[in-house]
Amino acid sequence: MASETPAQGPTPRYFTWDEVAQRSGRDKERWLVIDRKVYNISEFTRQHPGGSRVISHYAGQDATDPFVAFHINKGLVRKYMNSLLIGELSPEQPSFEPTKNKELTEEFRELQATVERMGLMKANPVFFLLHLLHILLLDAAAWLTLWLCGTSFLPLLLCAVLLSTVQGAPASWWNHLHFQHHAKPNCFRKDPDINMHPFFFALGKILSVELGKQKKKYMPYNHQHRYFFLIGPPALLPLYFQWYIFYFVIQRKKWVDLAWMISFYVRIFLTYVPLLGLKGFLGLFFMVRFLESNWFVWVTQMNHIPMHIDYDRNVDWVSTQLQATCNVHKSAFNDWFSGHLNFQIEHHLFPTMPRHSYHRVAPLVQSLCAKHGIEYQSKPLFSAFADIVHSLRESGQLWLDAYLHQ
Numbered sequence: 001m002a003s004e005t006p007a008q009g010p011t012p013r014y015f016t017w018d019e020v021a022q023r024s025g026r027d028k029e030r031w032l033v034i035d036r037k038v039y040n041i042s043e044f045t046r047q048h049p050g051g052s053r054v055i056s057h058y059a060g061q062d063a064t065d066p067f068v069a070f071h072i073n074k075g076l077v078r079k080y081m082n083s084l085l086i087g088e089l090s091p092e093q094p095s096f097e098p099t100k101n102k103e104l105t106e107e108f109r110e111l112q113a114t115v116e117r118m119g120l121m122k123a124n125p126v127f128f129l130l131h132l133l134h135i136l137l138l139d140a141a142a143w144l145t146l147w148l149c150g151t152s153f154l155p156l157l158l159c160a161v162l163l164s165t166v167q168g169a170p171a172s173w174w175n176h177l178h179f180q181h182h183a184k185p186n187c188f189r190k191d192p193d194i195n196m197h198p199f200f201f202a203l204g205k206i207l208s209v210e211l212g213k214q215k216k217k218y219m220p221y222n223h224q225h226r227y228f229f230l231i232g233p234p235a236l237l238p239l240y241f242q243w244y245i246f247y248f249v250i251q252r253k254k255w256v257d258l259a260w261m262i263s264f265y266v267r268i269f270l271t272y273v274p275l276l277g278l279k280g281f282l283g284l285f286f287m288v289r290f291l292e293s294n295w296f297v298w299v300t301q302m303n304h305i306p307m308h309i310d311y312d313r314n315v316d317w318v319s320t321q322l323q324a325t326c327n328v329h330k331s332a333f334n335d336w337f338s339g340h341l342n343f344q345i346e347h348h349l350f351p352t353m354p355r356h357s358y359h360r361v362a363p364l365v366q367s368l369c370a371k372h373g374i375e376y377q378s379k380p381l382f383s384a385f386a387d388i389v390h391s392l393r394e395s396g397q398l399w400l401d402a403y404l405h406q
Helices: 017-021 052-056 064-070 074-084 102-117 125-149 153-166 171-183 205-213 221-231 236-251 255-301 317-322 332-338 344-349 355-371 381-405
Strands: 031-034 037-040 085-089
Touching: 017 031, 031 064, 037 074, 052 171, 064 074, 064 102, 064 171, 064 317, 074 085, 102 317, 102 355, 125 153, 125 255, 153 255, 171 236, 171 255, 205 381, 221 381, 236 255, 255 381, 317 344, 332 381, 344 355
Parallel strands: none
Antiparallel strands: 031 037, 037 085
């Protein structure tokens, strides 16, 4: 009997980096690469659980490192990716795009494996239980302050400070914005955290000079370090986020989040109106939003506004994060006050790492940066706050010089 010839599978399709780069979404077709495999995500973007924008930000690029960084159960996710697979990079194609640092990326991937072996990606339930208990205690202390001390200004202010410390936001809204920010931090038109450029502020040296050369003036940017104190920290939550969050959850039909939000407003209304009356309650509510807004802007922007801001240049994952982030020195107060966002570099390199592990991975990240000549910035808390204002003054002046003379 003649031996049977084994059935041959379909011949794989091969692509070049140039062919992938041409599918960046400008003509509606979107491809990306993960571990040399090429995926067509054109129709999948709207179904992507993390949101359509965050995955689209890597269209036309290698997304291997952000894929690893953002997905916890990678094996499960890969099963769903098979239907999107259209081929792979040609054998003669390098594994890294020419804009990316091969040695740095390879060593960072080794660091990721080390971090996994050390168990730094595993959450400590006791830490988060204690954190929840401290939030509940502060929430109870806010009400007890008014009940025991009366409703004069000082008890009311203390109550507002305590409530400001424990408030949060819907997970779906936070993830929608935050995943994009982590994917391409300080990349104009991809990071929503810098959407205030150019209509309110001129951000970064490169973008500010470009704006000046184009003779665009939406605001008097050379005074932005002054009006920042009026339309930045005090106003972001009360005048924008407060209402946009409701719009977001209704538009996207996040009914569970909406139910939790409504339950919060009902609870706080029933808790404080009997003590303060309606007018007093509204005063407390907007005082809390004012304090929250100041905390949120100063703490979240101290790590980013003073750093490099530009268009997406498609550099490697480590360089993308390090050029856009800086740390604030570790201390018990800084860790608590910032919610461990003072470890912003580690938070960005390992976005799914539980925050109690940041201080353990930080020395390893510092060693990696030192070896490759990358600046690892860490500064005191108030220096970080001041650098926001200094960077706004500098970029405003750069805009003015280009506007007048170039």
